[in-house]
Amino acid sequence: MTLTKRIKTYLILTVIILLSIIAYEYVKPKEINWYPSYAKHHKMPFGTYVFNEQIQKFAPDVKNTFTPPYKYLEQNPDMTGTYVFINDALEFDSTETEKLLEWASKGNTLFIAAENFSRTLLDTLNLETAVVSNINNLKNVYSLQIKNKHLSQNLVHFNKASHMTAFKTIDTLNTSVIGVVDNKTNTVSTLKEAHINIIKYPFGKGQIILSAFPQAFTNYFILKEQNSRYTASLISYLNKNKTIFLDNHYKTGKTFYTSPLYVFLNNKPLKWAYYTMLIGVLIYVLFEGKRKQRAIPVIPPLKNQTIAFTQTVANMYLNKGDHKLLANQKIKHFMDYIRLQFNLPTTTIDHTFLKHLASRSNNTLEDTLALFKAIETLQDKQHITQTELETISKRIDSFKHKNTWKTTT
Structure with a gap:
């Protein structure tokens, strides 16, 4: 079919618009993705790429696991060491919680960092969490400190959260306080009235470490000023002489690409180019394709033999x-x-x-x-x-x- 003058005009206008959008999106400053991924391969602010690189240097034997913890423990009944979970939310069911606690009681360490803990885990350990709000903290700045005289007790700050999680009630006889948080930016280094957000809990022959501040392991926190010392202090609670298992199953960020259009839809210039192309095709179909549609011949179906x-x-x-x-x-x-x-x-x-x-x-x-x-x-x-x-x-x-x-x- 020969292109008419009108079709040529539509095509030229579509190409000009398309190139203009691509050029604009290309020169426009890229927006920072603050999505709480916690995935080890993500270099975005709330990914854990830096942490995974550093922990490989800290311990000689680090293994990344990608299967559910319950299944992984069944497949490796003789595994010993530290099982590390880092995500914004970790909702273990009752069966999985029981399996993890049983493993920890045999002399292993269970390290969990999350803002939202499994209800079954909190009930088992007789813990309650509370929200540290920012009513009088308009800049969303929170002060954090490690409460261990043998580690760095320097005050660090975090300014990318509307609220923080802390432990409301703990067993003071058996629980050791590792870290605290406060929403007052002028807090002195002692933080006497601060909220407890990191604890160590003995369990059987092993121990459980719970941190309500998973952001301490993100790229944004570690690479900012002197915050790496705070994260290093937390890592020091892991026994580097035994295997450290890093969970990659419970992650908010995807660890695989589920669509062939992933590259297009996750790159703004290409995404708008793709949408513009679809709009151009739709316009062509509405204004030109309908008037030039040929009659469709009726083809009798083949007889079923x-x-x-x-x-x-x-x-x-x-x-x-x-x-x-x-x-x-x-x-x-x-x-x-x-x-x-x-x-x-x-x-x-x-x-x-x-x-x-x-x-x-x-x-x-x-x-x-x-x-x-x-x-x-x-x-x-x-x-x-x-x-x-x-x-x-x-x-x-x-x-x-x-x-x-x-x-x-």
């Missing part, structure tokens, strides 16, 4: 008189039917297989056993009669007819 073909093949076998071959084909088709309908492998025909098949097909176990006994008897024979062929065919059809969940025949 499946039944005729099946009858022809069946007659060919009957005329040949090979009843054994027909029976084998019937049995083979029946095995395919079992695999498709009931998701059962037919490589091994044992009592367990027959029991599952009877349950799923709405047949009795006795009928199922009798049918497969008859099939086995026919398969052992070199030749069978037409009567035997008809009998096994009827028994298979009767068995399939009782399947109330069937999707095909």
Whole structure:
């Protein structure tokens, strides 16, 4: 089709607009992504790329795990060391909490940094959390300090949170306070009335360390001024002489790309170029495509010859008189039917297989056993009669007819 003058004008205008948008988005300053990812490969402010790089230097044996903790502990029953979880929220269910606490009680360390903890974990440890608000803190600046005289007690500040989480009640006899937080920017270094936000809790032969300030492990916090000393103080509570397991399953940020359009939709210039192209195509379809649409010819559907073909093949076998071959084909088709309908492998025909098949097909176990006994008897024979062929065919059809969940025949 020859391009008309109007179409050429539309195309030129679309290209000019497209190039203008791309040029504008390219020279425009990039916005900082403050998404709380906590993923180890993200270099955005709230990713943990720097932390993962530094902890590799701190400890000789660091392993990244990507499977759920419950499954990972089952797969590695003899693992020992420190299991580290860092995310904005960690909602373990009761079973997973029990598994992690059982592992910690054997002499291991469970290190959890999150703003929102699992309810089951808090209830088990008799802890309550509270929100440190910023009512009188218009700049959202919070002061933090490590409460360990052997570590750096320098005051550090964090200014990228509308609120902070702290522990409202703790067991003062068994719990050690590691860190505190306050929302007063003029707080002195002692922080006497500050809120507790990092604690160490003995559990069995091991220990549990809970931090309500996961931002301490983000790129933004570590790379700002002298904050790295604060993070280093927290890392020092991990036993570097044993394996450190870093969880990558519970992360807000995705660790894989789920769409082929990821590059386009996560790059603003390309994203707007893509949207502009779609808008241009839509405009063309509305104003030009509709008027130039050709008539669509009616094509009659092809006749279904499946039944005729099946009858022809069946007659060919009957005329040949090979009843054994027909029976084998019937049995083979029946095995395919079992695999498709009931998701059962037919490589091994044992009592367990027959029991599952009877349950799923709405047949009795006795009928199922009798049918497969008859099939086995026919398969052992070199030749069978037409009567035997008809009998096994009827028994298979009767068995399939009782399947109330069937999707095909």
